[in-house]
Amino acid sequence: MNSEEEFYDAVTGTGQNNSESWRNRKTSVDKSNEHLIRCARCQELSKITMPIVFNEPLSFLQRITEYMEHIYLINKACSQADPLERMQAVAAFAVSAVASQWERTGKPFNPLLGETYELTREDLGFRFISEQVSHHPPISAFYSEGLNKDFIFHGSIYPKLKFWGKSIEAEPRGTITLELLNTGDKCVLNFKPCGLFGKELHRVEGYIQDKNRKKLCVIYGKWTECLWCTDATTYETYKKNEKRGGEQKKLKPSEDVIKSENDEADDMPEVQDTVQFVPGSKLLWRINCRPPNSSQMYNFTSFAVSLNELEKGMEAILAPTDCRLRPDIRNMENGNMDVASKEKERLEEKQRAARKERAKDEVEWQTRWFHQGTNPYTGTADWLYSGGYFDRNFSDCPDIY
Numbered sequence: 001m002n003s004e005e006e007f008y009d010a011v012t013g014t015g016q017n018n019s020e021s022w023r024n025r026k027t028s029v030d031k032s033n034e035h036l037i038r039c040a041r042c043q044e045l046s047k048i049t050m051p052i053v054f055n056e057p058l059s060f061l062q063r064i065t066e067y068m069e070h071i072y073l074i075n076k077a078c079s080q081a082d083p084l085e086r087m088q089a090v091a092a093f094a095v096s097a098v099a100s101q102w103e104r105t106g107k108p109f110n111p112l113l114g115e116t117y118e119l120t121r122e123d124l125g126f127r128f129i130s131e132q133v134s135h136h137p138p139i140s141a142f143y144s145e146g147l148n149k150d151f152i153f154h155g156s157i158y159p160k161l162k163f164w165g166k167s168i169e170a171e172p173r174g175t176i177t178l179e180l181l182n183t184g185d186k187c188v189l190n191f192k193p194c195g196l197f198g199k200e201l202h203r204v205e206g207y208i209q210d211k212n213r214k215k216l217c218v219i220y221g222k223w224t225e226c227l228w229c230t231d232a233t234t235y236e237t238y239k240k241n242e243k244r245g246g247e248q249k250k251l252k253p254s255e256d257v258i259k260s261e262n263d264e265a266d267d268m269p270e271v272q273d274t275v276q277f278v279p280g281s282k283l284l285w286r287i288n289c290r291p292p293n294s295s296q297m298y299n300f301t302s303f304a305v306s307l308n309e310l311e312k313g314m315e316a317i318l319a320p321t322d323c324r325l326r327p328d329i330r331n332m333e334n335g336n337m338d339v340a341s342k343e344k345e346r347l348e349e350k351q352r353a354a355r356k357e358r359a360k361d362e363v364e365w366q367t368r369w370f371h372q373g374t375n376p377y378t379g380t381a382d383w384l385y386s387g388g389y390f391d392r393n394f395s396d397c398p399d400i401y
Helices: 031-040 060-070 072-079 083-096 232-243 255-260 327-333 337-361
Strands: 004-010 055-059 107-109 116-121 126-134 139-146 152-163 168-179 186-191 203-209 215-222 226-230 282-286 370-374 381-385
Touching: 055 060, 055 327, 060 083, 060 107, 060 116, 060 126, 060 139, 060 152, 072 083, 072 139, 083 186, 083 203, 083 215, 083 226, 083 282, 139 381, 152 381, 215 232, 215 282, 226 232, 327 337
Parallel strands: 055 107
Antiparallel strands: 004 186, 116 126, 126 139, 139 152, 152 168, 186 203, 203 215, 215 226, 226 282, 370 381
16 A cells, blocks of 8 residues: 555445355465465566465455445544544544455455446445456456445555565555545545564554644554544654653553444454553544454455355346356355366456457457546546446346356
């Protein structure tokens, strides 16, 4: 992620848990995979065909949908009359969007060109649609809206992954916009690099400023734990005293603070003590507890576990390009690793053959649900939702599976 991300407050921004089907099979890495690892070092992973044992049974389009896990923060922002509190909720949502990636070592499946994913959650008040709009470079576009028409959340992402032998570097690029009521306020968040001794690991720090660039508050915390805010003067005084070597008693927020700031998250975990708490701070967000058997399910959150569910009658209304219908992902979820691997190879070969056929006929690929345009708030190139998906006319969808 870029060291500085800007989030724009623009004009109007359960399924059944079957742990048996989500078995995380520990497969030893054979010599051929060791050779692959050596060859893949310093390479961008989207350009390399990886063995299925390195995957998790979700598509990258489903991984993007995990941004919506903490949708209650957007709902909270929509209900706030105070512009500062609204922006605080937006900032918390921005940080919460990456929290589900913590300890996730499996690589999501690369979406096929034209692949889609939809999710409607009436209980959470939103619907979501995404499409793989480009294969080289791999670009995923998404659009989400509140069922009460109170927000629009959209963007396009180009995920760059590099393998360094013992670690993977993730650098998602793109533009993400949340449309709410325009106030002129702006939030700047800095996701700190790890640093030499890991002191800055997972740390997030930033501020909210008004249209006159006056700092209204400081935001700090860790994207793996929680996010707090306090006024800028208090924070700067605390940090100056810390640098001078003043005695900084490591405080924990009181139970009253936690309870008063209950963020409606399910199964609130115990308070972590790795974030240096500044007295007087307000809790904006805290990470959800994961299911007890999460380590046997690729370290998925409860929200992620539900993303590939195919309930009775759903197949009849889904687009034929929806990644719930991908045979390689479905077989991997069911534990049929050999079948999943063969299906993955078949789908990749089918995609290559289709690309060669288009090149031969000099035919350009046509996206179905998104088009290239200019983001009205950033002025940058973006993929914008064309509309019409939920009318469910899928007669001209490509055959990609």
